[in-house]
Amino acid sequence: MRIALYPGTFDPITLGHIDIIRRAARMVDRLVIGVAINRDKGPLFSLEERVALIEAECVQLAEETGVEIVVHPFENLLIDCARDVGAQTIVRGLRAVSDFEYEVQLSNLNRTMNPKIESIFLSPDEKYSFISSSVIKDIANHGG
Numbered sequence: 551m552r553i554a555l556y557p558g559t560f561d562p563i564t565l566g567h568i569d570i571i572r573r574a575a576r577m578v579d580r581l582v583i584g585v586a587i588n589r590d591k592g593p594l595f596s597l598e599e600r601v602a603l604i605e606a607e608c609v610q611l612a613e614e615t616g617v618e619i620v621v622h623p624f625e626n627l628l629i630d631c632a633r634d635v636g637a638q639t640i641v642r643g644l645r646a647v648s649d650f651e652y653e654v655q656l657s658n659l660n661r662t663m664n665p666k667i668e669s670i671f672l673s674p675d676e677k678y679s680f681i682s683s684s685v686i687k688d689i690a691n692h693g694g
């Protein structure tokens with residue numbers, strides 16, 4: 551069974567994340583959305599709210615793709631979470647060149663810790679290239 555883990559803080563999930571989930575779902579039998587508790591980032595939405603928002607989106611995505619999509623909160627190392635959920639692959643989104651350096655560092659560190667789990671990168675539709683959760687919150691906060 552092909553299982554992939556798509557991790558993030560998802561504070562909140564955006565159309566850009568959904569675009570990546572849809573693309574990743576085409577490649578696997580089960581997609582696990584790993585929701586990092588990430589207390590250091592001081593999320594606006596509680597873990598329960600972030601999970602509920604993702605689950606609400608994933609019902610339709612699962613029907614659309616015919617793939618099992620599971621939401622899994624985690625607080626340990628990403629690479630250990632991937633092992634725990636049985637994922638062979640970690641999926642990350644690459645929106646622009648600026649994401650690249652950080653993502654390569656992350657994937658190299660993760661590979662050092664567990665060479666059996668591979669990272670793959672998917673790029674969202676270009677109309678979502680400049681979306682981030684912070685920007686969405688900022689616009690909403692200012693009435694946009």
Ligand code: COA
Binds near residue numbers: 628645655660
């Ligand atoms: N569409 C829209 N936004 C996207 C996106 C996409 N396709 N891809 C990334 N983003 C945005 C996110 O919304 C986020 O925005 P924000 O900073 O404004 O909130 C930003 O890009 C960064 O996203 P991401 O790189 O996914 O960071 P994250 O905080 O969501 O998640 C973890 C990072 C959870 C993967 C990382 O912290 C981690 O692995 N934690 C576990 C601990 C660990 O293993 N550490 C060692 C790593 S070697």
